[in-house]
Amino acid sequence: MNSPARTSKKLHIKTYGCQMNVYDSERMADILRPLGYEMAETSDDADLVVLNTCHIREKASEKVYSEIGRLKEQRGEKEARGGGRMTIAIAGCVAQAEGQEIMNRAPAVDLVIGPQAYHQLPELIARTTRMKGERLAADFAPDAKFDALTAERNVTGPTAFLTVQEGCDKFCTFCVVPYTRGAEWSRPVASILEEARGLAAKGVREVTLLGQNVNAYNGVDADGQPSTLAKLMYALADIEGIDRLRYTTSHPNDMGDDLIAAHGDLGALMPYLHLPVQSGSDKILRAMNRKHGRAAYVELIQRIKAARPDLALSGDFIVGFPGETDRDFEDTLDLVRTVGYASAFTFKYSPRPGTPAASMPNQVPEDVMDERLQRLNALIVEQQQAFKETLVGQVLPVLFEKKGRYGRQAIGRSPYLQSVFVEDADHLMGQIVPVRITALGNNSLQGALLAPVEA
Ligand code: SAH
Ligand code: SF4
């Protein structure tokens, strides 16, 4: 017997890498929805699987090939069940960087699509013919992408990402982003405000502005003049319902005076800033082409903290960059002690094909990197714990996001991006409510409502 005609198709998207990819995955789902694609939790029964990939470190990009192998098996099983064909698409930064190689190495892949071509997905999927990765990968025109991505966003919950800027002109010598995401480009103010109004209408209270170099934002405003990130944020904070703003990721050299001032003056801007420095050694910072020294970074942090004394910081660090000596690494530990981080991401240097650092002399042996990473992590964990301890007893505004596992427990978000577990609070979803922090959890905080709060 024939099975009944299927009215909807199943789409599974697996996302690797940074928040930009999370945002892009949501937008791909949005533009495919009108074609009848509904999201599926797993890939085994999906009609279309998109791997949204990351190229930043070797481990991240190698994952793609093992995942393709797994999907190929699932595709076989699905077809054997009479479940129809599974289309496999590779998106994201590996698609951009290695489009042709993917086509050669993994014939199971139907489609390779770079980050600036997502608006063409419906058309490409509809034409089941195989596309050559290089054709798509070659074009960098984010304006076409954002102009075309007008589909309504399908948000659930009170927090959302919003991409305002893409690409990077900094060319740190270790990094692939300038090659996978292209030159710096900013969305016009009007288009961002429109998207934010749509989010607010759907109950979003907290928006995180995204860009590879988000504080270099310079999109045109209504008068055709370049805006700054600070000006954009003041306009966003004026939107009814948008109560909290964050932005990530920033480069120290693009922290303009008005952005620093906004940390003091703009109430909606959360007192938590991700400002990567990568290393504490001036010699290594130079070799990384970071274009700033250690002292300038420390002075910058002091200025931002003068504007916003309760500011907490997070950062990114690379250990084992080529030529990093014990002394250079000690300088990094020393910088971490000087600045004090509430949290940080730490990475072992991973040589990326085509980047200048990959061919530098004095590559650092793996065991040395392992040891340095452990020592750095131990220090960061210590600082993270110390920071969390300062919060116990404080009253923090918490944005309630989802129900907890037990009884009427609810989970919210602190100004510092920690999860806060609160009993008897499941009627407060989407609200920002003062909560007294009572204890520390593993990766979270526990809190209590100050008094019974009406829904
Ligand atoms: N645009 C952001 C993030 C880029 S990738 C920024 O400029 O901060 C996120 C982090 O990955 C970087 O900050 C860096 O710490 C790390 N990273 C990038 N390339 C790397 C490499 N080749 N090896 C190890 N870590 C790397
Ligand atoms: Fe990569 Fe440096 Fe650009 Fe960040 S600023 S994306 S680390 S090149």
Ligand code: F3S
């Ligand atoms: Fe990875 Fe691309 Fe983001 S390389 S970190 S997914 S910009």
